[in-house]
Amino acid sequence: MSIIEANNIHRKFGEGTLVTHVLKGIDFTAEQGEFVAIMGKSGAGKSTLMYQLSALDEPTEGTLLIDGTDVLNLNESEKTSFRLNTLGYIFQNYALVPDLTAEENVMLPLLMRGGAWNDAKERARHSLDNVDLDGKYSNLPAELSGGEQQRVAVARALTGKPKIIFADEPTANLDSVSGRQVIDLLEHLHRDYGQTIVMVTHEREYAMGCDRIIHMEDGIVTKVEQLK
Amino acid sequence: MRIFRIGLLLGWRQVQRANKWTTLLIIFVMMLTFLNLIAVSGVLVGLITGAERAVRAESIGDIIISELDGEDRILETERILKELQSYPEIVAYAPRFDGGATLEANYKERRDLSGERDIASVAITGIDVELEDKMSGLSGNIIDGEYLKEDEEGYILIGSYYTAEFAEQFGDIFDTLDNIKPGVTVRLTVGDISKELVVKGLVQSKVDEVSLNTYIPEREFRRLFGRIDRNADRIVVRVTPEGTEDKVKASLVASGLDKYAKIQTFEEGKPKFITDIKNTMNLLGTFIGSIGIVVASITIFIIIFINALSRRPQIGILKGIGIERKAIEVAYVLQAAFYALLGSALGALLTYGFLLGYFERNPIKFPFSDGILVAPPDETFLRFLILFAVTLVAGFLPAWLIVRQNTLNSILGRK
Numbered sequence: 127m128s129i130i131e132a133n134n135i136h137r138k139f140g141e142g143t144l145v146t147h148v149l150k151g152i153d154f155t156a157e158q159g160e161f162v163a164i165m166g167k168s169g170a171g172k173s174t175l176m177y178q179l180s181a182l183d184e185p186t187e188g189t190l191l192i193d194g195t196d197v198l199n200l201n202e203s204e205k206t207s208f209r210l211n212t213l214g215y216i217f218q219n220y221a222l223v224p225d226l227t228a229e230e231n232v233m234l235p236l237l238m239r240g241g242a243w244n245d246a247k248e249r250a251r252h253s254l255d256n257v258d259l260d261g262k263y264s265n266l267p268a269e270l271s272g273g274e275q276q277r278v279a280v281a282r283a284l285t286g287k288p289k290i291i292f293a294d295e296p297t298a299n300l301d302s303v304s305g306r307q308v309i310d311l312l313e314h315l316h317r318d319y320g321q322t323i324v325m326v327t328h329e330r331e332y333a334m335g336c337d338r339i340i341h342m343e344d345g346i347v348t349k350v351e352q353l354k
Numbered sequence: 355m356r357i358f359r360i361g362l363l364l365g366w367r368q369v370q371r372a373n374k375w376t377t378l379l380i381i382f383v384m385m386l387t388f389l390n391l392i393a394v395s396g397v398l399v400g401l402i403t404g405a406e407r408a409v410r411a412e413s414i415g416d417i418i419i420s421e422l423d424g425e426d427r428i429l430e431t432e433r434i435l436k437e438l439q440s441y442p443e444i445v446a447y448a449p450r451f452d453g454g455a456t457l458e459a460n461y462k463e464r465r466d467l468s469g470e471r472d473i474a475s476v477a478i479t480g481i482d483v484e485l486e487d488k489m490s491g492l493s494g495n496i497i498d499g500e501y502l503k504e505d506e507e508g509y510i511l512i513g514s515y516y517t518a519e520f521a522e523q524f525g526d527i528f529d530t531l532d533n534i535k536p537g538v539t540v541r542l543t544v545g546d547i548s549k550e551l552v553v554k555g556l557v558q559s560k561v562d563e564v565s566l567n568t569y570i571p572e573r574e575f576r577r578l579f580g581r582i583d584r585n586a587d588r589i590v591v592r593v594t595p596e597g598t599e600d601k602v603k604a605s606l607v608a609s610g611l612d613k614y615a616k617i618q619t620f621e622e623g624k625p626k627f628i629t630d631i632k633n634t635m636n637l638l639g640t641f642i643g644s645i646g647i648v649v650a651s652i653t654i655f656i657i658i659f660i661n662a663l664s665r666r667p668q669i670g671i672l673k674g675i676g677i678e679r680k681a682i683e684v685a686y687v688l689q690a691a692f693y694a695l696l697g698s699a700l701g702a703l704l705t706y707g708f709l710l711g712y713f714e715r716n717p718i719k720f721p722f723s724d725g726i727l728v729a730p731p732d733e734t735f736l737r738f739l740i741l742f743a744v745t746l747v748a749g750f751l752p753a754w755l756i757v758r759q760n761t762l763n764s765i766l767g768r769k
């Protein structure tokens with residue numbers, strides 16, 4: 127069984143004559159341990175698809191099974207808990223809590239799961255070490271560079287050992303060096319730990335380490351490239 | 355617990371990172387609200403409490419003994435007075451004889467016999483000169499002239515309300531006499547008996563019953579009024595320490611004195627209007643304080659609302675990564691709680707550490723009372739609880755409004 131099984135996903139916005147049909151029947155599957163990239167022109171609907179797959183939005187039509195769970199039939203708090211326990215997110219704009227230190231940001235999901243404070247702290251530091259941020263545990267996001275912030279976000283997405291990590295243009299706001307660092311990190315996770323990752327990117331170069339590239343255009347999948 | 359811990363972390367860090375001056379300002383507002391709630395009714399009630407204290411000190415004392423229903427006077431007055439002497443708690447007592455009389459002044463200077471006479475109907479009390487002074491400190495209320503002397507006859511003390519000079523400010527409520535000052539001769543008439551008396555002193559107090567009265571020694575009073583039985587109309591008693599009056603009253607009753615007279619403590623015997631006004635003032639103070647609460651809760655609402663609104667994307671992210679709504683709401687409620695708690699604590703510190711003592715030492719001078727600040731801890735605590743609860747709601751509401759919004763929309767800053 128695939129870890130993500132999405133069938134005939136439609137997403138429309140608005141009502142009546144103002145309806146925008148953004149996703150027009152997308153089938154998407156990802157296997158356990160797979161690294162999938164989604165590419166396409168701006169406005170193709172990549173982000174919109176990500177939101178559907180990651181239980182942040184609800185498709186107007188279609189079915190979605192993640193790790194065997196019928197996500198679309200969960201109520202809001204079940205979805206929240208599902209996201210907490212199964213999914214990890216890396217957003218384009220770092221998305222850290224500005225009042226919390228790097229370490230506390232990473233601890234949040236662990237604490238939410240009921241982890242002990244010291245244990246969460248230890249694991250958070252370990253994750254930060256893995257993204258080369260040892261020594262910056264107590265920095266506030268504002269005291270970190272964009273690349274460093276994004277790596278904190280990666281660390282936060284990882285610490286809970288989620289089944290799937292979703293990353294929507296994680297390098298968009300970074301220079302090429304920092305961007306490469308983040309991509310290397312994801313590739314490393316995938317290669318060495320068998321992490322399932324779904325990533326949207328504009329750079330073909332960044333997609334080359336993936337198993338598969340899905341090309342989108344105007345709300346439909348136009349081409350699938352199998353790299354490995 | 356899990357939720358509370360995250361809420362605490364998020365809320366506390368927000369407070370820590372917030373602008374110090376803003377935080378101080380909010381706490382200051384909360385403190386003023388608390389003071390408004392406590393002090394406004396405290397001063398209003400304190401005004402009446404001040405008056406009540408004065409009445410207790412200068413007029414009716416801690417225990418008041420009066421005639422039984424259906425009797426004219428206290429029976430066996432001598433025996434009761436003797437009994438009172440045997441109580442160590444009783445530090446002072448004074449029998450009083452009450453009556454009404456007519457007082458005339460300026461009759462010698464009157465040329466035109468057909469003109470209006472300078473006459474006033476007055477209340478008059480026959481006092482035991484020494485006991486009365488010990489009991490109510492009457493000599494301390496002499497504003498002109500001197501207090502009466504034991505074994506000295508032919509003198510009278512006149513309350514300032516009966517003199518034209520002092521009564522001017524009150525308008526024409528009471529009969530007044532002109533040119534009353536020490537040394538002046540007045541004529542007191544009771545029934546068909548008249549007697550000329552020399553004004554020895556003028557009496558004034560914030561207690562109306564004291565200023566609206568005249569005083570002569572009891573022996574002279576009994577003679578004038580033909581009261582040969584020596585039975586008094588009232589006996590007022592001072593006990594020490596204050597608060598033992600219930601106990602003393604109980605043993606007075608136990609020794610059978612209630613067969614001869616009605617025995618009441620100050621609380622039982624005080625004029626009912628005092629209690630009524632006190633309750634009214636309390637209500638008024640609560641009402642004014644409630645307006646303060648409304649203002650404070652709106653302030654808190656706006657502060658938390660703006661705070662949460664400006665963090666809407668982060669709230670979305672938090673929900674996105676799986677933080678429960680409740681935890682985020684708790685973060686904001688805790689912030690509101692923090693402001694309310696600190697503000698109230700400062701307010702309480704100010705009230706109990708400074709204001710109470712200050713007003714005790716420097717009462718607010720009102721014509722009828724030396725106003726103090728009254729803030730019984732249990733009532734203060736109740737008001738604090740109300741303020742606290744209202745603040746929590748005022749913090750929760752905006753947080754709830756914003757946290758419940760669609761997660762994705764919040765993250766993307768849409769709508």
Ligand SMILES: Nc1ncnc2c1ncn2[C@@H]1O[C@H](COP(=O)(O)OP(=O)(O)OP(=O)(O)O)[C@@H](O)[C@H]1O
Pocket residue numbers: 139140146148166167168169170171172173174175
């Ligand atoms: N809430 C919405 N209401 C109306 N239209 C929307 C909404 N969200 C997205 N769209 C439309 O859907 C289309 C796809 O948007 P989406 O953000 O998925 O594109 P994208 O492929 O991620 O583009 P980019 O590479 O620029 O991020 C766009 O034309 C956008 O205007």
Ligand SMILES: [Mg+2]
Pocket residue numbers: 172173174294
């Ligand atoms: Mg996008």
